[in-house]
Amino acid sequence: EADIYQTPRYLVIGTGKKITLECSQTMGHDKMYWYQQDPGMELHLIHYSYGVNSTEKGDLSSESTVSRIRTEHFPLTLESARPSHTSQYLCASSEASGKRTYNEQFFGPGTRLTVL
Amino acid sequence: DQQVKQNSPSLSVQEGRISILNCDYTNSMFDYFLWYKKYPAEGPTFLISISSIKDKNEDGRFTVFLNKSAKHLSLHIVPSQPGDSAVYFCAAYNFNKFYFGSGTKLNVKP
Numbered sequence: 001e002a003d004i005y006q007t008p009r010y011l012v013i014g015t016g017k018k019i020t021l022e023c024s025q026t027m028g029h030d031k032m033y034w035y036q037q038d039p040g041m042e043l044h045l046i047h048y049s050y051g052v053n054s055t056e057k058g059d060l061s062s063e064s065t066v067s068r069i070r071t072e073h074f075p076l077t078l079e080s081a082r083p084s085h086t087s088q089y090l091c092a093s094s095e096a097s098g099k100r101t102y103n104e105q106f107f108g109p110g111t112r113l114t115v116l
Numbered sequence: 117d118q119q120v121k122q123n124s125p126s127l128s129v130q131e132g133r134i135s136i137l138n139c140d141y142t143n144s145m146f147d148y149f150l151w152y153k154k155y156p157a158e159g160p161t162f163l164i165s166i167s168s169i170k171d172k173n174e175d176g177r178f179t180v181f182l183n184k185s186a187k188h189l190s191l192h193i194v195p196s197q198p199g200d201s202a203v204y205f206c207a208a209y210n211f212n213k214f215y216f217g218s219g220t221k222l223n224v225k226p
Contacts, residue, residue, distance in 0.1 A: 004159075035216075040125060042118065043160075043205070043216035050212075059213070090159055102148050102209045107159030 003027055006091050006108035013081055014116050021076045021111045023091035030096040032074040033105065036060060037088045049074060050096070081115045088112050119143050120208050122217035129224050135193040137220050139206030142187065146208040146215075149182060151191045154203045154219070163204070164191070196224045 004025040013019055023032070030051045035043040035058075045058030049068040063085070064078050074093075078085055090110045095103040121140045129135045141149075147168050152160035166173040166180045166189070173180050179192045193200055201224045206217040 009157075031212075033214075040218060042120065042218040045213060045215075048212075059215075092159070097212075102150075102165075102214075104162045105214065107152075107161065109157065109159050 004091065004093055004106050004108040006089075006111050008111060009109060010112045010114075012114045012116065015080075015082055017081050019078050019081055019113070021089055021091075021113070023074045023076070023108055024072050025074075025093040025106070025108075026072060027093060027095075027106065028071065029093035029106075030071065031094045031103075032068065033092040033094075034058070034064075034066060034074070034076050035090040035092065036062065037090060037110075039088075043090060047076065081113075083115045086113060086115050118217075119215045120206055120217040122206055122220050124220050125218070126221040126223070129196045129222065131198055131224055131226050132195045135191075135196045135200065135222055135224065137191040137193075137204050137206075137222065139189050139191075139217055140187060141189070141208050141215075143208070143210070143215075144184070144187065146210045148209040149180070149189050150207045150209065150214070151178075151180060152205040152207060152216075154205060160205055193222075196222075198224050198226050200224050 007022045034047040037043045044060035046062040047066040091108040092105045094105045097103045150165040151163040154160040182189045203219040
């Protein structure tokens with residue numbers, strides 16, 4: 001069973017606020033990911049990490065930032081939330097793999113963010 | 117530029133019958149293709165995958181077929197059960213990244 005957690009599950013916040021979405025996993029996975037998904041749309045990769053002190057931007061441009069100070073923790077921060085940031089944010093993790101092989105991704109339950 | 121497409125947003129099937137979910141892709145360099153299942157208020161969970169060098173992979177009631185010449189894959193669920201009702205995402209993998217489709221919502225009617 002996957003042990004990956006996201007908090008908060010739901011967040012409604014006003015424009016201009018700084019927010020941090022938390023993601024933690026207890027599986028010791030090196031690779032972690034953040035996806036953004038709007039209803040009825042595909043998951044878009046916005047950030048990923050190969051391990052501690054490694055972060056990369058994904059294919060979808062995002063105004064958010066991430067950090068990876070500990071293996072188990074991969075928080076996502078929005079310095080100044082805007083209504084365009086309203087979306088669902090999904091965190092995932094997997095064991096390290098080669099570039100052409102994969103290991104199963106385990107997803108957290110997601111954070112539904114609404115910016116008023 | 118969407119590299120993985122699921123053109124059917126929803127599908128309704130009678131219990132016991134076959135469910136066929138379709139997915140198209142544009143990048144011939146993908147190494148693996150995967151299907152995920154997602155229930156409301158939960159994250160996606162891995163269901164089944166197939167390597168790009170194969171054309172079929174079966175796991176119980178779930179079979180994935182890959183047609184590389186058509187850049188098309190499909191997921192067959194036989195027999196369909198009400199508990200299979202969920203959103204199914206197709207995904208493709210290469211070079212450390214996963215690319216997802218927009219999902220198909222499957223409703224299996226009792």
